[in-house]
Amino acid sequence: MKKTLPLLTFAFLAGTTLLSSNSVGAGTANASLAREASLEMETGIGGSVADASLLLPGGRDLPAPGTPQVCRERRQALAAALEEGVMFFHAGPDADGRFEADVDFHYLTGLHRPDARLLLVAKAGKLLRDELYLPVQSPQKRLWQGPQLNPEDFEGSDAFGKVLPSAGFDEKALVMLAEDKGIYSVGDTAIEELVDLEIKVKRARTLLNNLQVVKTPSEIAALEMAVDITQAGIADAMRIALPGTYEYQAEAAVDGGFRRRGAEFMAFPSICGSAENACFLHYRANNRLMQDGDLLLMDVGAKYEGYSADVTRTFPINGKFSPRQRELYELVLEAQTVAVAALKPGVSMRDVHEVAAAFFEEKGVREHFKHGLGHQLGIRVHDVPGFRGPLKAGMLVTVEPGLYLADEGIGIRIEDDYLLTETGNRKLSDSIPSDPDELEAYIARLRKP
Ligand SMILES: [Mn+2]
DSSP, rough: OOOOHHHHHHHHSSSSSSOOIIIIIIIIOHHHHHHHHHHHHHHHHHHOSOOOGGGOOOOOOOOOTHHHHHHHHHHHHHHHHHHHHHEEEEEEOOOOOSSSOOOOHHHOOOOTTOOEEEEEEEEETEEEEEEEEOOOOOOHHHHHOOOOOGGGTTTTTOSEEEEEEEOOOHHHHHHHHHHHTTEEEESHHHHHHHHHHOOOEOOOHHHHHOOOOOOOOOHHHHHHHHHHHHHHHHHHHHHHHTTOBBBHHHHHHHHHHHTTTTOOOEOOOOOOHHHHHHHHTTTOOOOBBBOTTOOEEEEEEEEETEOOOEEEEEEESSSSSOOHHHHHHHHHHHHHHHHHHOOSSSOOOHHHHHHHHHHHEEEEOOGGGOOOOOOOSSSSOOSSTTOOOOTTTTTTEEOOEEEEGGGGGGEOOBBEEEEEEESSSSOOOOSOOOSHHHHHHHHHHHHHO
16 A cells, blocks of 8 residues: 555544544554655656655654644643643634644644634643533535534544533633633633633743653654755755746745645745845745845745754855855854854753854854844744753754845855754754855756756
């Protein structure tokens, strides 16, 4: 039986196989099938196969970090941390386009279902109530939108304590439950709902951060997959981003490359800025016609099973750095090298930032480095909001120095993703070289007819 990577992903998210233990509980699929399938996808599209490693989504078992079992354990861990109290989460309202649930709701449920609510009650550190409320989809809505998860889809499942129709969600009971102690929550929709009911809101952010800061092996595996898919998408774009093409054509190659390899969602909208556009840090227009002699900065990230990569490469679209471009590029690369040497458990991202900043200062270009050096990665591109503590083994971070000289039409950023290990760090995004000579040779290989 042949399976393709996207099919496996869709089957999980569509919920049709969500509750069968053999499909989700097992958590992995045969790596060689994925390998075969993705190679098939590639060759169907054509183009040169310069680096086979980039065509693969990993060549290993497909990670499934958010199985129903794991999500239940996360809710239990949250109850254990809270000891006593009520927690409330909301997936968010339905919207145009593909629905993606609130990040924390998804972390706790594994579901992307609009208007779903989660109510948790902890007593003596145990999860006393574990209730998912789902709207019942009307036949009319089903006709236009296609099927969505309904309460009846959970019949016979032990994924949650209870799965109930939203109509059974009793706001008065929620007010009673809150008493004068309030309810723990995060996310705009959930908090708005509590505020409307005049319930005191207590932030669940710190509770969740304590679970989310250090990643489990299967979370790390999912992020590695996201990183590999991201690099493959960048390589796709490097192949076609020639003088005379538009930035959005590079963007299309990146975005299509992600989805073709099984990333249903983007970590964030792709930034493809050429020449002076590379100096706008979150440039989104991607509509300039690129010229011979331009550098193209691509800051992009695929999201795999809820885990976001974030990689930046800057390269000459004609395949060769000019002497000035190379001079600045080498400074950025060296800043990254010295910063990464300091990246280990116990130091903070601030400390690592200062190492790069001091390097740029010494080289007389400090004023052109205009943002923070990096951030944590995970279920958000900038993960565990508010965390500023010392780094720990099992955390994932970016290191992304840059120099931006708009009046010279040059913006350069090099961003890689690292796993903190017991003794230091391991670079995850090492398929596309950063060294300028190696990068030129790599691009030439990609473009060989
Ligand atoms: Mn970043």
